[in-house]
Amino acid sequence: MDRLSALKSIAAQASRGDLSFPTNVDATLKLQRALNEPDCHTDMAARLVQAEPLLAARTVAIANSVAYNRAGHDVTNVRAAVARVGFRTLGALAAAVIVRQLASEITDPGLRAKADQLWIHSAHVAALAQVIARRVSFVDPETAMFAGVVHEVGGFYLLSRAEEFPGLLDGGPEDWLEHGEVAIGRGVLLKLGVPVPVMGAIEALWNGMRALPPETLGDTLLLAKDLAPFPSPLHQRPGATTPESAATIDFTIGEGTLAQVLAESAEEVKSLAAALL
Template identity: 35%
Template sequence: MSNQDCFRILEDIARDLSGEVVSFPTFLDITFQVRTALRKPDLTIHHLGTLISAEPLMSTKIIRLANSVAMNPSGKAIVDVNSAISRIGMEAVRSVSFAVAMEQLLNSKKMAPFEALSRRLWEHTMQVAALARVLARRLTQVSPDEAMFAGLVHDIGVFYLLSRAVNFPTLVDDPAELHALLVEWHDSIGHALLAAMGMPEELLVVVQEHEQDRTIDTLKTLGDVLFVANRLANLQHGWRDSLFCVPLDPAKLSQLFDTQALGTLLAESAEDLASLKNALCS
């Protein structure tokens, strides 16, 4: 792929995301419906449940999440959407809407040329989201729901770039160049996309900076949580192709904080992590 082609795809995206009328990918349609509903001050669980029930996949995920060990430690079965929303809270519904939207994109026929990369990206995203929620709940005062949402959208720039790259045959045929484009631009594109969607400034910052090296002694902020969750997930569930980059050195995690204590925490949280990932995946 030529530099001119790289410039064209980035120019197209910049034009879309900086204009007065933003042309969002169709895979975000359901997310916009949920976001619009959640902004209504008089929104009730019944009204939100009616919206969600119109989307079978989302209904299934909402109920599955409500029955997960992490959300429902009592184990009492929840079988309807309204009860599920009551259990997980309205803000968690936003996370599920993004999970559904991104999964639908990756399962679309047009993404077939990127199947292997898409699977890695999806697995990485689910792992980061689950890790972020567990880390936030057990180690910080950060909202677990906010942490899970940040995990789900932290690489939305990669999803978006892939959805546009399919329109550039030379890019489809050049995995090395595609990989370089994704690595270099996904953070900035993700920031711009979320900004155009009206997301909070704090979220924009943590998404753009989630891979910037730093030293962390204790987890305090949403940015800390996302950074550590992403680093941990990259050890076994990274989306980058090992042919085009150097794998993450596990020793680097020792710079963050006591990795032995973290290992114990993750071992104790394994059931929560598995239940959250299963709930968010198909």
């Protein structure tokens, strides 16, 4: 099967919901669904999180990040971390684990490197989206961080299938954009149970349209992606800035500017990205 046919085949499978996930993803999806049950309380959530070591480590790390630990009092156990970050942030962290697990079975060194680069990009987009939402666009910061975590999930899924189809990623980014991104991305997002508002924000990203200053969740995600210091290794969205030119993006916010907000929030962004990595 040639490259374009393979892309179209994977996209068609994703559109039908016929997705091939590693077994550990299914386990974490069950955990995520349990955390979303209305009768799940803090003690139960802590027990569920402790059963997934990677999620437990991420939860404690983000609870101790600058964004969630303004008083400087570190927590040292999962229950205290869950109580501090709340269930909505916990949902974003569970999604982060799932996204990483999609690439867990990649053995090819080149594909593995792309997956690692894609996660570094995603972590920085998530951290920037959280800060931009809280300080600039005033949309929900936890939803913005979640959107940043999952916005490249279609790319991770494509990388997870690439070993089956030698040469799948040899073409230019226009192939991925034209023949795979929307269908594969939407299919995986639906499988993960991503809420409609987040789906809409990610679809806005695919369309490449945003307003400055940002007003919506989609605008927030697009600006965070443009400002991320590490670009996606798969493609740049149409009209996206380069990391070098992103430094020129600035506008007035109240009595300050975007540049001032980013400078003031640099430590927050750094600690959030590090906790997700």
